[in-house]
Amino acid sequence: MQYSPKQLKAKLERTETAVNNLNPVFGVKFQVDYHFEEIQKLRFALFDEDKCATQLYEHDFLGEFICTLGVIVSNKKLHRPLILANGKPAGKGSIMITAQELSDNRIITLTLSGRKLDKKDFFGKSDPYLEFHKQGEDGTWMLVHRTEVIKNTLDPSWKPFTVPLISLCNGDVDRNIKVLCYDYDNDGGHDFIGEFQTTAAKMSEAQNSVEVEFDCINPKKQKKKKNYKNSGFIIITRDYTFLDYILGGCQLMFTVSHEFAINFDPTNPFCSGVEGIAQAYSACLPHIRFYGPTNFAPIINHVARFAAQALQQEKAAQYFNLLIITDGVISDMDETRDAIIQRLNYPCPSSSLAWATQTSLPWSS
Numbered sequence: 455m456q457y458s459p460k461q462l463k464a465k466l467e468r469t470e471t472a473v474n475n476l477n478p479v480f481g482v483k484f485q486v487d488y489h490f491e492e493i494q495k496l497r498f499a500l501f502d503e504d505k506c507a508t509q510l511y512e513h514d515f516l517g518e519f520i521c522t523l524g525v526i527v528s529n530k531k532l533h534r535p536l537i538l539a540n541g542k543p544a545g546k547g548s549i550m551i552t553a554q555e556l557s558d559n560r561i562i563t564l565t566l567s568g569r570k571l572d573k574k575d576f577f578g579k580s581d582p583y584l585e586f587h588k589q590g591e592d593g594t595w596m597l598v599h600r601t602e603v604i605k606n607t608l609d610p611s612w613k614p615f616t617v618p619l620i621s622l623c624n625g626d627v628d629r630n631i632k633v634l635c636y637d638y639d640n641d642g643g644h645d646f647i648g649e650f651q652t653t654a655a656k657m658s659e660a661q662n663s664v665e666v667e668f669d670c671i672n673p674k675k676q677k678k679k680k681n682y683k684n685s686g687f688i689i690i691t692r693d694y695t696f697l698d699y700i701l702g703g704c705q706l707m708f709t710v711s712h713e714f715a716i717n718f719d720p721t722n723p724f725c726s727g728v729e730g731i732a733q734a735y736s737a738c739l740p741h742i743r744f745y746g747p748t749n750f751a752p753i754i755n756h757v758a759r760f761a762a763q764a765l766q767q768e769k770a771a772q773y774f775n776l777l778i779i780t781d782g783v784i785s786d787m788d789e790t791r792d793a794i795i796q797r798l799n800y801p802c803p804s805s806s807l808a809w810a811t812q813t814s815l816p817w818s819s
Contacts, residue, residue, distance in 0.1 A: 466496075470600075471503045474642030481585070481600030483621065485556065486523060494523040498549055500536060517544030519551075526553045552596065562654060564690055566601070567611040571670065571686035574637035574645040578606045581638040582647060584688070588623055589630045598622055598631075603638040608686065617655060627655040633688065635670050648672045648685035666690045707774045711734070713756050747785035749794040750778060754793040765782050 466486070472478030474581040488494070497520045500512040517536025526532060532551045536544035566584060574580045583603045587595040599617050604610035623629040630724075631652050642786040648670030660666040676682050710716050715723035717734045718741075725731045757776045764774075784790055 457467075470792075472642070473640065479597050483598075488523055488527055490524075496521060496523055496526070498551065500547070500549065515539065517547050517549075519549050525553060527555070536568055538554070554620065554622050556618055558618065558625040560619040560625070561616050562619055562622065562658070563614055563616040564614075564657060564660075565614040566691075567689045568635065568670070569609050569611070569687045569689060571608045571610070571635065572637075572647050572672070573608060575606075575648065579608050580645075581605050582607070582610045582635055583638055584612065585634045586617075586622065586661070587634065588621075589632070593692055595632055624652045625659065628653050633668070635686075635688065639768070644670065646672065650688065660690050664691075707757075707760065710777070746783075748780060748783045749781075749786040749789070751785055751786050751789035751793040754790065754797060758793075758797050774776040 467482065467484035467737075468484040469480040472480065486494070486496070497518055499518040500516040502516055504513050507513050517538055519532075519534045519536060521534075523533070530553055534549055534551075536547040536549055538544050560689045568582055571580055571582055581603050584601045585597060586599040588598050589595055598621055599615065601612045601615065604612060619625050619627070622785055623631055631654065632647045632649060633652065635647040637647055639645065649672075650668040650670060652668060657666060666689070668690070670686045670688050672682075672685045675685065714720075714730075716738045717723060717725060718738065725734050754776065761774045
């Protein structure tokens, strides 16, 4: 019995296809918002992919498991038999679901590459991909992330990817992480190249200009060959995100328009935190009059000068945000456009300008 298009209309997520595999471990993760006061039913349907099919419901239906999100949240891990659409057991097939609460909002972005990996294909090189596994409390390993396959190379460069730390290592940056390297085969019999273990803390030592290199080791080859060193190298480069800067003590600089200090102190035109900005803004409103023209270029250049001064003083951990609130009227459009373009190429790697506009305010500039 197959699913109809209507039944599959509310599809939440679809995993990748595990080729020629009766015991697949899927790498795709998906997030669901849990509402304690609601009954949230989930259906996990398993299909055998038919390459001639163009729609999901055209694939061969293998079985399903239906439960509420509350059951998954309370159990963390479920292992249940697959049920056919007519309510009868599918046979020996079963499904295992593992859930984790994403209470930690920290993330890590990684860029990986390989060098001098072992040649596995007889008529070519290798088609390498990586798998990241985290170690559970019981010592077992669970798949966290799988990279894309890079065809016919021994020196692959995979796309950067971002993963929550809670998923990668349960938020513990010193928890063991195992990275496995395989040569992809179309028949599903992927060849093992090598592996290494690391931690999020170790990978975080990599910076945009500094790489962390790991020996990719095949234990079987290591035992057989006395002169065996490795099966290549895996290089990790960490890309820093805006959140990384915030967690590292980054300072946020906010300016308002028309180059006057809203605290009326030009010698010290700074406010303490967002609350300080709001207080100063409220205090200055009764004492100013709105008028035109509305020129944006001067304030853009003004903030850029602040950024340049910070760079000269080697205050790298500063992030400059320019918030412009307007009714949409711009009197110096050409000058504003030129100022924005110039600042896009501004030689200040740790500072930038954020542009925001808002319309339909109760006054005009």
